[in-house]
Amino acid sequence: MKVNEIFGSHVFNDAVMKERLPKNTYKSLKKSMELGEALEPSVAEVVANAMKDWAIELGATHFTHWFQPMTGKTGEKHDAFISVSPDGKAIMEFSGKELIKGEPDASSFPNGGLRATFEARGYTAWDCTSPAFLKEDTAGVTLCIPTAFCSYTGEALDKKTPLLRxxxxxxxxxxxxxxxxxxxTSKRVLTTVGAEQEYFLVDKKFYQLRKDLIFTGRTLFGALPPKGQEMEDHYFGSIKERIAKFMKEIDIELWKLGVSAKTKHNEVAPAQHELAPIFSTTNIATDHNQLVMETLQKVATRHDLVCLLHEKPFAGVNGSGKHNNWSLSTDDGINLLDPGTTPHENAQFLVFLASVIAAVDEYAPLLRLSAANAGNDHRLGANEAPPAIISIFLGEQLTDIIEQIQEDRLATSKQAEELKLGVTTMPNLPKDVTDRNRTSPFAFTGNKFEFRMVPSSGSIAGPNIVLNTIVADVLSRVADELENADDFNGAVTALVKKLISDHKKVVFNGDGYSDAWVEEAEKRGLPNIKSTVDALEYFAKPESIEMFERHCVFTKGEIVSRQEIMYEEYAKIINIEALTMIEMAKKEILPSVIDYITSLADSINTIKAATSSVTVKVQEKLIEKLSNLLELAYDKLEALESEVVKAKELEEIEEQAIAFRNKVFVAMEELRIPCDELEKLSSEEYWPFPSYTDLLFRV
Structure with a gap:
């Protein structure tokens, strides 16, 4: 296998276009891709024909408009290239019209009230900035055309459209x-992203025996095993052969699709792993991350594994996130967040840095919302990598610089040193000017910011839509002020100082997991938004709507609809989890424990009948403990059922979501406690489904 031969082999990329398109067509298409110019229908017709020929040569029989609806997954409707000629023979056709536009049903996807059920028409529109690609599976080879998805009346029903905006x-x-x-010289400024993806792998035979994993993607019950992650031996440890074989196939499949999968390793928790690509433009990175998640899950099944993308599939060990490495670059290769060797002298960098700091501080609730879902609440609300409080880690060098700016003494930048290992055979290593902070939700890492709050199962579109827009909003105010300044240099100095002075409170380089930081953040006035439901109220606030409309990213209707979708999604997820818990407790846990208690009682009667010289205190104590826990579990089960009924009776979706968070979710946690205790006391022979030991350590 030669990587350079398979990389991008399933992508209609620049090299393929240059080879197969007439020069004039290629130049016209590139202008549309790079400069945003309108695409001529005649160009689309030529591109469609070349794309079809290329795809058919590689085995494709169908094409699909590949889009990203508000489900967070991807959508596709497959059409064959085949047409029938008058003489009854098959011909393969694909027109420019079919390339540019498709018509999936819009009413059956989440729309938050933008479309009624009877208003079914929706459109997909070709996004020429993201290359078409071929997906190959047991169904054959399909040409996938990345598209935007909108309603008949023009509202965005997807994640790609507002991202592009x-x-x-x-x-x-x-x-x-x-x-x-x-x-x-620069003609465009692009945001770039590299999205690190964390995931768990479990054996398929154990997965299939757990209704909670099948229906919800996480374990709703499960006593902790004797060993978890406390030995820290799994992190970056030797990769098991079975997992290595899976990872090898993942690399190959992603490389074919042009996804630059570069890094793979074991993560902190047992059975947890990570994959990281090289950065690309945000639109393509978002498409690629959707392909990463889909490929991980598809390939896992070929190895009798199941890939879990849920943010917290197991209690008691680390959950999974997605590290969104975000930066700003020009089309001619200038990284606007690269401080250089003397950042204190780099006024342009300081303007962009100060603007990002201001944006993150001012719009922290929106940034927190962008990373919110029901699964992520288990991580962010529980002070797990990272905490729910938005803060920025800058490191020693940049923190020193902003302090100098505040005090009007900007003169120096701390310089990197050499790291001496004390071993004569090893060279001294160049030491970075600052350490890294794994507890920070938004950390500067050399020439980019790493947004660590993003949920592992979610699309990265939402977080990047918010990041792009809030930074654009601050930059617009900065530009307004500087464009009207008489003394540009003096205005830059004053403006950077003001931005830093007003927003430095969001900068924190310490331990984000500590209780002391929670107290300190409260003193600084930083919001601590622990749940999705708490975060959602900020989306449709007048100032949020005004900001998104000002930059033409969302309309008010699109914001309100998305807020409703997120409320509804949250309520549905907790409802499904609650119903699954009820079914598992009723049909599996309680009957199994009753059977075990009965077996203990039978053993007591058998022993007593056989002899009077042997005591049965152990069995009697076990029966007493099990019976007390069984009764408690039953009471908690009834309480959960009652809370689910009451939540569903509420008419407003926001009220439902709040009830599912504050009442149903709490009742679920209360039911789990006695059930997990019952697992600890029950015989493995009687426990109805695989344990954490099976799931985490028998992979």
Whole structure:
């Protein structure tokens, strides 16, 4: 296997287009891709024909408009290239019209009230900035065309459309800043992202015996095994052969699709792993991350494994997230977040840095919301990597610089040193100017920011839409002020100082997991938004709507609809989890424990009948403990059933979501406690489903 031969072999990429398209068509298409110019229908027709020929040569029989509805997954409807000629023979056709536009049913996807059930028409529109690709599976080979998805009346029903709008917004505002600094060569500013993906792998035979994993993606019951992650031996440990074989196939499949999967390793928790790609433009990175998640789950089944993308599939060990490495770059290769060797002298960098700090502080609730879902509440609300409080880690060098700016003494930058290992055969290593902080939700890491709150199962579109838009909003105000300044250099200095002074409270380089930080954050006035339901109220606040509308990213209707979708999704997820718990407790746990108690009682009667010289105190104590826990579990089960009924009776979806969070979720946690205790006391022979030991250590 030669990586350079298979990489991108299933992608209609620039090299393929250059080879197969006429020069004029290629140039016209590139202008649309790079400069946002409108695509001529005649160009689309030529591209469609070349795309079809390329796909058929590689075995494709069907094509699909591949889009990203509000489910967070991807959507696709497959059409064959086949048409029938008048003489009854099959011909393979694909028109420019079919390339540009599709018509899936819009009413059956989440729309938050934007479309009624009878208003079914929706459109998919080709996104030429993201290359088409071929998906190969047991169904054959399908040409996938990345598209946006909108309603008949033009509202965005997907995640791609507002993402593209947000990229346009930050481009517009960042270019204003660059022009003020005399940049006449850069034509576009792009946000770039590298999304690290964490996931768990469990054996399929154990997965199939657990209704909670099948229906919800996480374990709703489960006593902790004797060993968890406390020995820290799994992290970066030797990869098991079975997992290595799976990872090898993942690499190959992703490389074919042009996904630059680069890093793979064991993560902190047992059975947990991570995959990281090389960064790319945010739109393509978002498409690629959807492909990563889909490929992980598909390939896992080929190895009799199941890939769990849930943020907290197991209690008591680390959950999974997605580290969204975000940066700003120009089309001619300038990283706007690269401080250089003397960042204190880099005024342009300081403007962008101060703007990001201001945006994260000012719009912290929206950033927190962008990473919110029911699964992530288990991580963020429980002070697990990272905590729910939004803060920024800058490190020693940049923190020292912003302190100098505040005190009007900006003169130096701390320089990197050499790391001496004390071993003569080893060279001294260049030491970075700052450490890393794994507890920070938004950390500067050299020339980018790592947003660590993003949920492992979610699309990265939402977080990047918010990031792009809030930074664009601050940049627009910065540009307004600097464009009207008489003394540009003096205005830059004053503006950077003001932004830092007003928003430095969001900078924190310490331990984000500590109780002391929670107290300190409260003193600083930083919000601590622990749940999705708490975060959702910020989405449709007037100032949020105004900000998104100002940059043409969302309309008010699109925001309100998305808020409703998220409330509804949260309520549905907790409802499904609660119903699954009820079914598992009623049909599996309680009957199994009763059977075990009965077996203990039978053993007591058998022993007593056989002899009077042997005591049965152990069996009697066990029966007493089990019976008390059984009664408690039954009471908690009835309480949970009652709370589910009451939550469903509420008419408003927001009220339902709040009830499912504050009442149903709490009742679920209370039911789990005695059931997990029952597992600890029950014989393995009687316990009805695989344990944490099976799931985490028998992979």
């Amino acid at each position: 947000s990229m346009e917004a930050i481009h517009n505002q960042a270019m204003r800043i660059l022009k003020l600094f005399g940049n006449t």
